[in-house]
Each structure stands twice: as C-alpha cells, then as structure tokens.
Amino acid sequence: MTLLTFENVSKFYGASPALQNVSLEIPAGKIVGLLGPNGSGKTTLIKLINGLLQPDGGRILINDMEPSPATKAIVSYLPDTTYLNEQMKVKEALTFFKTFYKDFNLERAQSLLRDLGIDENSRFKKLSKGNKEKVQLILVMSRDARLYVLDEPIGGVDPAARDYILNTIINNYSPTSTVLISTHLISDIEPILDEIVFLKDGKVVRQGNVDDIRYESGESIDQLFRHEFKA
Numbered sequence: 721m722t723l724l725t726f727e728n729v730s731k732f733y734g735a736s737p738a739l740q741n742v743s744l745e746i747p748a749g750k751i752v753g754l755l756g757p758n759g760s761g762k763t764t765l766i767k768l769i770n771g772l773l774q775p776d777g778g779r780i781l782i783n784d785m786e787p788s789p790a791t792k793a794i795v796s797y798l799p800d801t802t803y804l805n806e807q808m809k810v811k812e813a814l815t816f817f818k819t820f821y822k823d824f825n826l827e828r829a830q831s832l833l834r835d836l837g838i839d840e841n842s843r844f845k846k847l848s849k850g851n852k853e854k855v856q857l858i859l860v861m862s863r864d865a866r867l868y869v870l871d872e873p874i875g876g877v878d879p880a881a882r883d884y885i886l887n888t889i890i891n892n893y894s895p896t897s898t899v900l901i902s903t904h905l906i907s908d909i910e911p912i913l914d915e916i917v918f919l920k921d922g923k924v925v926r927q928g929n930v931d932d933i934r935y936e937s938g939e940s941i942d943q944l945f946r947h948e949f950k951a
Contacts, residue, residue: 723748723867723898724769729778731764737763739922741778746830748866749895752914753930753941754902756919757949762902763800766871769900770797783866793822798856798864800872802900804844810855811840817859829862832888848883854921857885861892868899874908882908894934907942918948 731739739761746752767773770782771787782791795893804813810833815825833840836854844852859874862921870889874882882905891913894897903909916933918926925948926933930941937944 721748723783724748724900725779725781727779727781727909729768729775729780730759731768731773732776733760739768742919742922742924743778744924744927746898746899746900746915746917750914751893751899751901753906753909753913753916754900755904755906755916755941755945757904761917761922762919763871764922766797766869766902767902769836769867769869770795793830794866796860796863796868797874798860798868798870798924800875802844802852802856802924804852804856806821806843806845808844809840810838810842810844810847812922813844813855813859817862821863823864825864828892829858832858832862832892833876836884850877853877854881854888857888861876861888862948864894866897868893868897870901872901872903873901874905884914886941889897897941907940910941920949 724744726742726744729739730737730740739769742765754765764773768775769782769787771792780787783794785791814826814829818826834903838851838855847855860868874885877885886909889899901909913930915929916927917924933944934940
C-alpha cells in the first residue's frame with residue numbers, strides 16, 4: 721500500500737526552483753532515507769508533506785488525502801531545529817503532546833525517558849544537546865502515527881546518541897507505518913534503511929530498494945552517494 725505520493729510536484733522560491741516535477745511513491749511499513757546535500761530540496765519536500773508550504777504545481781497525497789488537518793493527525797514531524805521552550809520541563813512537554821495528539825502514547829514516552837535516566841522534572845535548558853535531541857525524538861516516536869517525518873534526527877549529536885536514536889526509530893514504529901528520514905549522514909543511517917530517495921537540485925535522481933540498488937551498483941549507498949554528489 722502506498723502511504724505517500726508526490727505527483728509532478730514543483731515548488732519555487734521566487735524564480736528559483738526548489739523542487740522540479742518530483743514524483744514519488746513511498747509504501748507503508750518502510751524506513752526510507754531522503755538523501756541529498758544541503759540545498760537539494762529535502763527540507764522543502766518535508767515542509768510540503770507537513771502542509772507548511774503549498775506546492776506551485778502537482779499533487780501530494782498522504783494516505784490518499786491532500787495535506788490538511790486530517791493528515792496532520794497521522795503525520796508525526798521532527799523538525800531539524802529545537803522547537804521546545806528552554807524553560808519548559810520535560811513533563812510539561814509530555815502533557816503538551818498528550819493534549820494535542822490523540823495518538824500520543826504517554827506510557828511509551830515515560831518508559832523511554834526512564835531508560836535514559838532523564839528526570840521528567842528537568843528543564844530543557846539543563847539538558848545536554850544530545851539529551852534534548854533524544855527527548856524530542858521520544859516525543860515524536862511516541863505517537864502512533866502512520867508517517868514519521870524526521871529532519872536530520874542525528875545531526876549534531878555524538879555517536880553513542882546516534883546509536884540510541886536509530887534504535888529508538890527501529891523499535892517504535894509499526895509495520896503499517898513509514899519513517900522518512902532526511903539526512904546527509906548516510907553511513908550512520910544506511911544500516912536501518914529499506915528504501916532511498918536521492919534528491920539533487922530539486923529533482924529525484926535515484927529511488928528504490930536499498931538491497932536492489934546495492935546489488936546492481938556493487939556499492940554501498942554511502943559510496944554511491946559520494947559518487948553521485950562528489951562528496
């Protein structure tokens with residue numbers, strides 16, 4: 721079953737194209753890497769999924785619906801910047817999510833926080849950068865969403881925190897849900913990916929099953945990415 725569809729989607733900022741005739745079909749039950757260098761259109765694509773931007777051409781369907789309040793209810797989004805008030809306590813963030821999202825699983829979030837030894841009475845300003853990132857991810861992954869959209873979830877954290885974040889992603893999504901991960905840290909994330917989408921200059925230049933692509937190219941996704949983008 722296809723969970724996310726882009727049909728010839730274009731987005732311009734003034735006269736500059738951010739996305740050009742992008743067509744995608746992303747199935748349910750997969751972890752998908754949205755891969756490309758900075759400026760390739762990844763964040764624009766994510767904002768379109770979340771209804772934060774409107775396409776200038778084409779159509780987007782999430783579970784057969786165009787982006788709307790109905791799709792926001794089934795999409796769980798982790799932006800690439802901290803969105804929680806530094807003065808807020810962790811338990812206040814839990815209450816905030818529980819109030820706003822019917823699908824928020826408070827017990828799951830509390831269990832994950834206990835595993836990390838994070839005190840719910842801590843204020844965000846007192847947490848390390850790594851722990852802030854982990855708490856935000858726990859909040860997002862504790863929703864029983866159909867589509868999780870994670871923008872650079874492992875950027876700027878240490879390798880141990882990266883491992884924790886990747887394990888949390890793997891262990892907290894259901895077989896009917898899809899996780900879309902936007903990143904430029906390919907080697908770290910490659911082991912958990914089922915499918916990839918390569919974006920370059922606002923266009924899809926490669927898309928498909930990770931094992932098939934590795935087999936056909938004889939290279940890892942990371943090597944392929946480096947060749948494609950001369951990274």
